Amino acid sequence: MGNKAIYERFAWFDSKVRAGKHPNATMLAGKFEISVKTAQRDIEFMRDRIRCPLVYDKSRKGYYYENDSFSLPITYLSGDELTMLLLARKLLQDINGEYIKNELSAIMGKITGILEKHMEKADVIDQALSFQFIQYSPVEEEVFKSILEACLKRNSLKFSYYSPAKDEHTERMVDPYHLLNYMGTWHLIAYCQIRGDIRDFVLTRMSNLELTDSKFTFKKDFNLKAFLQASFGIYKGKRTEMVTLRFSPKRSRWIKNQIWQKDQKVRILDDGSLELSFPVASFMEIEMEVLSHGHDVEVIAPQAFRALIKAEAVKIAGIY
Numbered sequence: 001m002g003n004k005a006i007y008e009r010f011a012w013f014d015s016k017v018r019a020g021k022h023p024n025a026t027m028l029a030g031k032f033e034i035s036v037k038t039a040q041r042d043i044e045f046m047r048d049r050i051r052c053p054l055v056y057d058k059s060r061k062g063y064y065y066e067n068d069s070f071s072l073p074i075t076y077l078s079g080d081e082l083t084m085l086l087l088a089r090k091l092l093q094d095i096n097g098e099y100i101k102n103e104l105s106a107i108m109g110k111i112t113g114i115l116e117k118h119m120e121k122a123d124v125i126d127q128a129l130s131f132q133f134i135q136y137s138p139v140e141e142e143v144f145k146s147i148l149e150a151c152l153k154r155n156s157l158k159f160s161y162y163s164p165a166k167d168e169h170t171e172r173m174v175d176p177y178h179l180l181n182y183m184g185t186w187h188l189i190a191y192c193q194i195r196g197d198i199r200d201f202v203l204t205r206m207s208n209l210e211l212t213d214s215k216f217t218f219k220k221d222f223n224l225k226a227f228l229q230a231s232f233g234i235y236k237g238k239r240t241e242m243v244t245l246r247f248s249p250k251r252s253r254w255i256k257n258q259i260w261q262k263d264q265k266v267r268i269l270d271d272g273s274l275e276l277s278f279p280v281a282s283f284m285e286i287e288m289e290v291l292s293h294g295h296d297v298e299v300i301a302p303q304a305f306r307a308l309i310k311a312e313a314v315k316i317a318g319i320y
Helices: 003-018 025-032 036-048 079-096 098-112 116-128 141-153 224-229 249-255 283-292 303-319
Strands: 054-057 062-065 155-163 168-182 185-192 197-202 206-215 241-247 265-268 274-280 297-301
Touching: 003 025, 003 036, 003 062, 025 036, 036 054, 141 155, 141 168, 141 185, 141 206, 168 197, 168 224, 185 224, 241 249, 249 274, 274 283, 283 303, 297 303
Parallel strands: none
Antiparallel strands: 054 062, 155 168, 155 206, 168 185, 185 197, 241 274, 241 297, 265 274
16 A cells, blocks of 8 residues: 555544544554554554554543644655655755755644654754755845745846946846756846846845736746756856867766766767767856866867867966
8 A cells, every 4th residue: 555545544543533433443444444453553653653642542442642732744754755855955954054944844844744753864864964065155045035935926026136247236127937056056047127038147146125016927938947958057048059078088087977968968089088069058157167177178169169268278377
């Protein structure tokens, strides 16, 4: 029997206890056509694992609740399911600090009714694994909450946005479509009413946020999944071009198992070097990635990107 069938038995038994019917294993077995032994295991599971305050009344030959304030969890989670839920909590905690962790913990407590009873397991997960990011921008709690609310309620959002490239602030009115955490930094994918196009905004560059009363609907021709997966990295655009990189045999040992972009193509050459090709919408992010590999990578195409890296290499050599 699956978890759903087991939970149905729990729910039925719980309802009979609350109604003062003093149910027992025989009644449970008869209702669901299971063995008395299985029914007794269900009752013991409710008492020992879910922590139902069940007490057996010998005179009534059935069970009652010692504590009437107890409520059966809305759903039952298996050990593996609970582990995955706690794992998600840990990931979000490490990405964005205490706010998301605490909110998610409260939500899980309400949904399962068993989180507090498994905090030992949560502590084990906290000790067993963690997620680390570098060069990311932690967002303020109120900013995150406001933007999340705008996304969920589909209310347009006003804010002032800082551009590091131009070193200036501009006022924006956007329809917030999607919150994306990229490499530890939160981004908002939104339709900019001023630019008339889909844009990417880093949350830590936003200020003076105002959640408006204006509702919005998604543009019919916008496909979020296609937008996010269209090209390498965080930079997106309607136009893309293929970049081909050739890694040295030594560096290829690390690169061969990596996914840089979902549509990438990999070719292993006779000398052990590796060619990696994928679409990009901007050279900015991939330029930094290429430079991080030093002489172990060569830009094969396009020529414009090859020239850009060559010019940057000359500048770097000039410093040293």
